[in-house]
Amino acid sequence: MTKLLTATDITKSYSGVQALRGASFDLVSGEVHALVGENGAGKSTLVKIITGAVDADGGEIKLNGEPITHNSPRLARSRGVAAIYQQPALFPDLTVTENIALGFDRTSPWSRIDWKRRRRRAAELLSRVGAGFDSEALAGSLSMPRQQLVEIARALGADANILIMDEPTASLSQEETQALFEVIRGLRARGAGVVYISHRLEELTAIADRVTVLRDGRSVATRGVSEINERDLISLMVGRELSTVFPKKEVEFGEVVLELRDLGCSGAAVRSVNLSVRAGEIVGLTGLVGAGRTELATTVFGLTPPDSGEILLRGKPVRITSPIDAIAQGLAYLPEDRRRHGVILDMPLSANITLASLDRLSRSGVLDSRKEREIASEYTARLGIKTPAIFAPVSTLSGGNQQKAALSRWLATKPSVLILDEPTQGVDVGAKSEIHALMSELAGRGAAVLMISSDLPEILGMSDRIAVMRGGTIVATVQRRDASQEEILSLAIGRGAREPQSELGDIGA
Numbered sequence: 174m175t176k177l178l179t180a181t182d183i184t185k186s187y188s189g190v191q192a193l194r195g196a197s198f199d200l201v202s203g204e205v206h207a208l209v210g211e212n213g214a215g216k217s218t219l220v221k222i223i224t225g226a227v228d229a230d231g232g233e234i235k236l237n238g239e240p241i242t243h244n245s246p247r248l249a250r251s252r253g254v255a256a257i258y259q260q261p262a263l264f265p266d267l268t269v270t271e272n273i274a275l276g277f278d279r280t281s282p283w284s285r286i287d288w289k290r291r292r293r294r295a296a297e298l299l300s301r302v303g304a305g306f307d308s309e310a311l312a313g314s315l316s317m318p319r320q321q322l323v324e325i326a327r328a329l330g331a332d333a334n335i336l337i338m339d340e341p342t343a344s345l346s347q348e349e350t351q352a353l354f355e356v357i358r359g360l361r362a363r364g365a366g367v368v369y370i371s372h373r374l375e376e377l378t379a380i381a382d383r384v385t386v387l388r389d390g391r392s393v394a395t396r397g398v399s400e401i402n403e404r405d406l407i408s409l410m411v412g413r414e415l416s417t418v419f420p421k422k423e424v425e426f427g428e429v430v431l432e433l434r435d436l437g438c439s440g441a442a443v444r445s446v447n448l449s450v451r452a453g454e455i456v457g458l459t460g461l462v463g464a465g466r467t468e469l470a471t472t473v474f475g476l477t478p479p480d481s482g483e484i485l486l487r488g489k490p491v492r493i494t495s496p497i498d499a500i501a502q503g504l505a506y507l508p509e510d511r512r513r514h515g516v517i518l519d520m521p522l523s524a525n526i527t528l529a530s531l532d533r534l535s536r537s538g539v540l541d542s543r544k545e546r547e548i549a550s551e552y553t554a555r556l557g558i559k560t561p562a563i564f565a566p567v568s569t570l571s572g573g574n575q576q577k578a579a580l581s582r583w584l585a586t587k588p589s590v591l592i593l594d595e596p597t598q599g600v601d602v603g604a605k606s607e608i609h610a611l612m613s614e615l616a617g618r619g620a621a622v623l624m625i626s627s628d629l630p631e632i633l634g635m636s637d638r639i640a641v642m643r644g645g646t647i648v649a650t651v652q653r654r655d656a657s658q659e660e661i662l663s664l665a666i667g668r669g670a671r672e673p674q675s676e677l678g679d680i681g682a
């Protein structure tokens with residue numbers, strides 16, 4: 174077995190924040206080595222040091238046995254390293270093909286680019302990762318999961334023997350995840366090594382050979398995946414025992430708060446959606462990627478305003494033509510693409526958290542900064558947002574901690590209708606159960622919650638009712654107690670035995 178990569182005792186601090194305090198691991202040919210750890214443990218920092226994107230303060234990186242003294246993206250690439258970063262880093266104004274082609278090796282600066290060949294190769298790579306969409310689309314117009322598939326295709330195109338994937342499946346559906354795993358197995362079989370970062374611990378048994386746990390910037394253990402169970406892994410990660418039970422509380426439902434009647438938005442391919450959500454109820458919205466879940470959310474929230482049907486709030490028809498209308502009506506929406514729409518990177522954490530609650534925080538137009546700090550500190554503590562200070566810019570937080578900031582903002586508005594798109598994507602196990610507890614608490618106080626999730630255990634664990642979408646509409650709603658993973662999946666794929674149910678009949682049940 175050849176050692177492809179060795180990282181020894183890597184340290185790194187960012188203006189006072191010690192991100193890595195001595196992290197070591199190695200990667201051999203033909204293995205998938207998982208890196209796990211809580212949000213802010215230092216995983217992405219370690220990746221960036223290996224790819225030459227940031228400089229380490231200390232420690233040693235060896236690539237293919239050779240120590241690297243002055244790493245740089247170009248050097249790492251020339252030694253066979255390719256990476257998929259946690260935040261998709263595509264050029265939004267270039268097409269999918271162009272983005273992928275940028276990852277190909279340049280033959281020489283003088284040679285003409287053979288676009289025909291590159292297009293063919295890009296199409297090949299896209300089909301390898303199971304992406305069935307237009308490769309001439311602008312990358313910026315694609316949904317998060319699609320952007321992620323493009324990133325994966327681009328990394329494969331670099332023909333690397335050390336492939337680093339920082340949460341590649343965070344926004345992928347089960348089917349796409351399986352397709353990616355096939356690709357990874359293929360790479361492993363031809364002797365490449367894959368560094369695999371994920372918060373979905375159940376994936377590790379399916380795909381990883383070894384796992385290294387990072388805690389507070391240190392590597393605390395490396396084990397064979399078959400030698401360790403999830404529970405022990407979690408306690409290594411968080412340094413204590415932790416239950417991952419879904420804390421959904423049973424609450425009395427109140428009146429119907431949100432009702433959608435035949436709602437449609439032709440621009441977003443949403444058609445005749447009927448759904449109602451009661452006070453206290455959590456409705457899980459599931460379906461395959463492309464089924465129209467996010468589009469339904471943006472339609473209700475006024476980002477892509479409806480052009481047919483009705484939205485009723487507490488029985489009264491309302492007109493929502495913009496997010497401003499939606500917020501004024503007591504709606505809150507956590508978007509899926511937090512990088513672009515969820516946080517304002519240059520602003521302090523505290524401002525990000527309180528941004529949507531400003532009217533409650535100000536008296537005659539003057540911001541009550543003490544109250545702002547209070548709210549910011551409360552959510553920072555509850556969700557365990559790892560930050561040096563509540564006024565640190567959000568850009569300096571780790572990916573998962575940025576997600577927590579985006580979520581806090583909407584939780585802090587105490588909305589009457591809360592729409593969450595993949596609320597726990599990319600957050601660690603501890604924060605995940607805290608987010609579930611907060612959702613449950615809001616529902617308990619009478620909010621109507623619509624939760625979009627591709628995570629089936631989460632859907633089954635947290636929803637009172639589950640609405641399954643396919644082709645832009647809701648094809649079935651199922652009570653949680655009657656639902657199984659298999660049934661939901663077959664409804665989502667369209668091979669379900671169950672006929673679409675009328676919404677009214679279902680609520681009475």
Ligand SMILES: Nc1ncnc2c1ncn2[C@@H]1O[C@H](COP(=O)(O)OP(=O)(O)OP(=O)(O)O)[C@@H](O)[C@H]1O
Nearest residue numbers: 187192212213214215216217218569570571572573
């Ligand atoms: N540019 C930066 N400036 C200041 N601090 C930073 C910067 N980037 C990362 N950090 C800090 O370094 C620590 C490690 O961050 P890193 O992104 O490596 O975590 P991670 O393990 O990838 O977490 P996640 O699971 O949330 O992605 C965090 O405390 C983070 O706030």
Ligand SMILES: [Mg+2]
Nearest residue numbers: 217259571572
């Ligand atoms: Mg990270």
